[in-house]
Amino acid sequence: MNKPIINEIETKNILTKSNLPVCEYSVNPYVGCTHACKYCYASFMKRFTGHTEQWGTFLDVKYWKEIKNPAKYKGKELFIGSVTDPYNPQEEIYKRTRTLLEELKGSGVKLSISTKSDLILRDLDLIKTFPNTRVSWSINTLDENFRADMDNAVSIERRLAAMKAFYLAGVRTTCFISPIFPGITDIKAIIRQVKSQCNLIWLENLNLRGGYKSVIMNYIQEKYPQLFPLYHEIYDCKDRSYWIALDKELKAYAAEAGLAYVTNDDSMTRNFHSPPVIVNYFYHEQIKKSARKGAARKGESHARTARS
Numbered sequence: 001m002n003k004p005i006i007n008e009i010e011t012k013n014i015l016t017k018s019n020l021p022v023c024e025y026s027v028n029p030y031v032g033c034t035h036a037c038k039y040c041y042a043s044f045m046k047r048f049t050g051h052t053e054q055w056g057t058f059l060d061v062k063y064w065k066e067i068k069n070p071a072k073y074k075g076k077e078l079f080i081g082s083v084t085d086p087y088n089p090q091e092e093i094y095k096r097t098r099t100l101l102e103e104l105k106g107s108g109v110k111l112s113i114s115t116k117s118d119l120i121l122r123d124l125d126l127i128k129t130f131p132n133t134r135v136s137w138s139i140n141t142l143d144e145n146f147r148a149d150m151d152n153a154v155s156i157e158r159r160l161a162a163m164k165a166f167y168l169a170g171v172r173t174t175c176f177i178s179p180i181f182p183g184i185t186d187i188k189a190i191i192r193q194v195k196s197q198c199n200l201i202w203l204e205n206l207n208l209r210g211g212y213k214s215v216i217m218n219y220i221q222e223k224y225p226q227l228f229p230l231y232h233e234i235y236d237c238k239d240r241s242y243w244i245a246l247d248k249e250l251k252a253y254a255a256e257a258g259l260a261y262v263t264n265d266d267s268m269t270r271n272f273h274s275p276p277v278i279v280n281y282f283y284h285e286q287i288k289k290s291a292r293k294g295a296a297r298k299g300e301s302h303a304r305t306a307r308s
């Protein structure tokens, strides 16, 4: 991968009131994401931040005034990483996510962090000091070749190891099986792999909209031509029968495996060592519409320095 274009920018408020149903505030210490997932839903952020570069090739590093009175966020739910990965490789240098956590330490805010990295292990001791914390890793395959075709993040093996370390340290963990690629994502195999080291398994189908639809369709045609008719049915003809059948199959599998299969997540209130609950979020479009509205409202501030 070429060296990303890095900008350092100032932003007034790092904590943004969120429309997402899963949290009250969201924080994105960066604009853009150098993990560069081919299917990234957050790539719509380009429209709101004036970036014309290809998604994944730029990163704005945010600086903010130290959060005043962090205690006012006590008991609030804060989601870190709705439109970026807070532990992208540049976090190792800029430490903006770490700075945020240090500013909020002791405030009593409830954290939810989403990542595809194991750099988060660096902050495990700090994260453990927050109450009701949850950390999620996106894992939509156990096939490292497919993973490498889709993103520049760390290997699945490293994500699984990081998840295990957090779980063993007593932090609630989520395996975010998303996006589910029809005919490619082996959901049951992933569940078997993670069920002893997570509290929640979240399922979300692949949506194809905007610029990345052609990227993914071309990829399928080239690498998985046998699946192309299925993708055509789902994404060109809008046939949802694949997802309906998959939902049914997974419900039966969960029952056999003794796992709860629900639409409302109650994993935070369950006993830590209970088996994970599976939440099916197939076609839950509302959450993404809300995220877009929130991002549009948020606005980004001016560039301070630029280097590449």
Ligand code: SF4
Binding pocket: 033, 034, 035, 036, 037, 039, 040, 041, 042, 043, 082, 083, 084, 085, 116, 151, 153
């Ligand atoms: S890690 Fe998340 S935010 Fe980053 S490119 Fe991938 S999907 Fe987008």
